[in-house]
Amino acid sequence: MTILPDGGERYLSTTLFRTSVPVSRPEPKLEIYDTLTKAQRLFQPLIPGKVSMYSCGPTVDAEPTLGLLRRVVAADLLRRYLEYCGFEVKHVMNVTDLDDNTIQASIAQGISLKALTDRYTAEFMECLDKLAVKRAWKYPRTSEHIDEMAALTRNLIDKKYAYERLRSVYFDIGKFQKYGALSGLDFSKIKVGATVDLDEYDKDDPRDFTLFKRATLAEMSRDIFCETEWGNVRPSWHVQCAAMSMRYLGEEFDIHTAGSDIIFPHNENEIAQCEVLHGKGPARYWVHSELVLAGGKKMSRSAGNAVTLKEILGLGFTAREVRYILISTHYRQPVAYSEDRLKVSRAALKRIDTFVDKLQRCSSGRATDFTRGLVEEMLNSFEGAMEADLNLPMALGAVFILIRKINQQLATEGFSKDDASLVLNALVKINSVLAIFEFNPVNPEIEDPDIETLVRRREEARERKDYEEADRIREHLRSRNITIEDTPYGTFYWVENRKI
């Protein structure tokens, strides 16, 4: 017997030793694209093993649209993969419940601001659950953090980076030399006022952004204002994220996520405030997801092409099919929403579900090296893809390659229970990131005893070669959304279009 100097690890990765010892893969890691440095960087947290992450969340003035949900799902995928890598993630997502939109919506609907925002916050949370998005650690609400925002603004005024005009407070961009680093905008060449009516502002410079805005009479009459040293005002969108991220994650945290459409001005403004206050931050990595398009254009309420999750579910699609669309395009590519796309997702998921079902039917036998090799290969590809800036399309490709190879085995030589467990365990592992597999038993106890009776009667009809009767029962079951499949191992049936 030979003692190998390196413990033999390097031989374990050869096919020779693929037998009983699991091959040790390197710890999964992550290279993430950082908008600020415009480069893909190896992710390393401030505190080893722990990740602090802030995400721009919803404005709770209406039903969540796919545009919003995409960036939420993208943040969730990042968080899930970091957890897969062994990090403990502290995730904070703000909820904007006090701004022009929420106020206007509450007036339009004739209900109180709180009633409105409570309702749409609940709707938002419901969407998260349906889309299998993990809950963040905190969902701070704007209306509950006014003091922090006022303190931050006072601080900026003291440092002479903010000023008051007619009871509104603005940040003075001219004082902050580094402004524009994130968006890469050159303000000497920019068309100021290209998309905004400058007359509506009292700012010294149109580029200055609002910190607190004086309350209007309509707002005052509805008790929507905060009493501050500047009078009755309400906070701007920009001061909210700066104050709340600082409150829960500190002056500097690891990752800030948002959508590409709010890099400028929103994220830029967050940086400006934080840099002035502490000379850094707030985030060490800026991660931006791309937009959802509909009809070739950015999906937005103002463009009139917004689609809500609720509407999609109303068309008979599942949230899981929506999630599949959102994860099957790379997060830094725009994704075009269409019903066609949902149908493609449905077909892809069906292939996955059928595969899982088949695995769960395997009844006996030991694991083989063949399967171990395939599973190993899949996990390596999966992690390699995820590691490269969360390449979900490629990661899914690895899964489908495994499915095809195992299906071949299932169709020819059959598959042992231990082999199946090996594969299923690997799927459970990657599902902690994908959240797309369903591991329900193939023949769940379908409550309705009628159905079981019908299936049995069809079996009997087939026995006596009464195929007319058998087909009639099958059609009847199909009308009740039950799919029948005859295999050499017996007849299986299930309900089409399962939950999520």
Add this chain to the structure above:
RNA sequence: GGCGCCGUACCCAAGUGGCUAAGGGAGAGGUCUGCAAAACCUCGAUGCAGCGGUUCGAGUCCGCUCGGCGCCUCCA
């Protein structure tokens, strides 16, 4: 006008200067099955919007052209 992103098969979509341009869907033909379903096999890019350049080698790097999208302080 400025800045940025994108263009890969019928549709969607990966692609790290270097084996035969992943994967999914649709389609065509075949195998299995009473039929169906599922699955499997085979066939679909001599080519990556176009043109030029760099290189031993380019979908990938550089330049120009065409087309699409986003942002340039409303909205989010």
